[in-house]
Amino acid sequence: MIAIQDLNFSYNKGRPLFKQMDLQLEQGHIYGLLGKNGAGKSTLLKNIAGLVYPNKGSIAVLGHDPRKREPSLLKEITFIPEEFYLPAVLSDKFIRANAPFYPNFDIQYFKELLGEFEIPLNQRIADMSYGQKKKYLISFGLASNTKLMIMDEPTNGLDIPSKVQFRKIMASALTEERCILISTHQVRDLDNLIDSVIILDEHRVAVNASVATLTERLCFKKVKELPADVVYAEAALGGYNSIQVNTFAEDSKLDLELLFNAVSQKQGVITNLLTQPTYV
CATH class of the missing domain: 3.40.50.300 (P-loop containing nucleotide triphosphate hydrolases)
Incomplete structure (x- = not known):
């Protein structure tokens, strides 16, 4: 197209x-x-x-x-x-x-x-x-x-x-x-x-991915305490809104605003997670 x-x-x-x-x-x-x-x-x-x-x-x-x-x-x-x-x-x-x-x-x-x-x-x-x-x-x-x-x-x-x-x-x-x-x-x-x-x-396309790929690779969830391997988080009422590596194939709903803020601050990390073929 x-x-x-x-x-x-x-x-x-x-x-x-x-x-x-x-x-x-x-x-x-x-x-x-x-x-x-x-x-x-x-x-x-x-x-x-x-x-x-x-x-x-x-x-x-x-x-x-x-x-x-x-x-x-x-x-x-x-x-x-x-x-x-x-x-x-x-x-x-x-x-x-x-x-x-x-x-x-x-x-x-x-x-x-x-x-x-x-x-x-x-x-x-x-x-x-x-x-x-x-x-x-x-x-x-x-x-x-x-x-x-x-x-x-x-x-x-x-x-x-x-x-x-x-x-x-x-x-x-x-x-x-x-x-x-x-x-x-x-x-x-x-x-x-x-x-x-x-x-x-930064003058380029930082992310071009389907919602399915984003929620397959990343887990968007609210937590009371931040895990050590959190990718990105923002303080929220009663805890944190976080993005984590979706190691255990959890179902989650894409948080566009959280993803956008994460890319703005940690573009390289998010891009690598979306493009690497497998997780270690």
């Missing part, structure tokens, strides 16, 4: 965001893209969509070079940016102007999604709140039925009930032919939604 090799990128020859970055993404997955502020999450999404260009290296999306902005590729990409502009028109006019760019656009599905998000079908887009506009864009993107869906901070501006709806709708939207890439700093919003995690750190 997406193959990135030796990606180098900086704005106006300033501080480099990416150095020799490699990344492979496959169809049939929902990826959560995490990173500190300034790590380049939005920039990576823009590189994939062909909105900015690498200084060096290559990006292939569905076999195309996104820099060429070929219609045959663009019809298979929907990009929901963090900051956006929607015209002051009725929904019907917006659909007539934009849906034809997406051959697989499903108007009935779009109406169903608006109903799920409780957005009036004939409301002027300019009269919507920020959260309603965000949900409108998400609905349009899903109804476009593209093979690649890129979302940058999609839950910003959504209230708690809307976030619950978002997770429910996104979970049902994944197909074997579709790849969904979601960037966020609100890691709790991705709980029980994503099946793979990408973490950017």
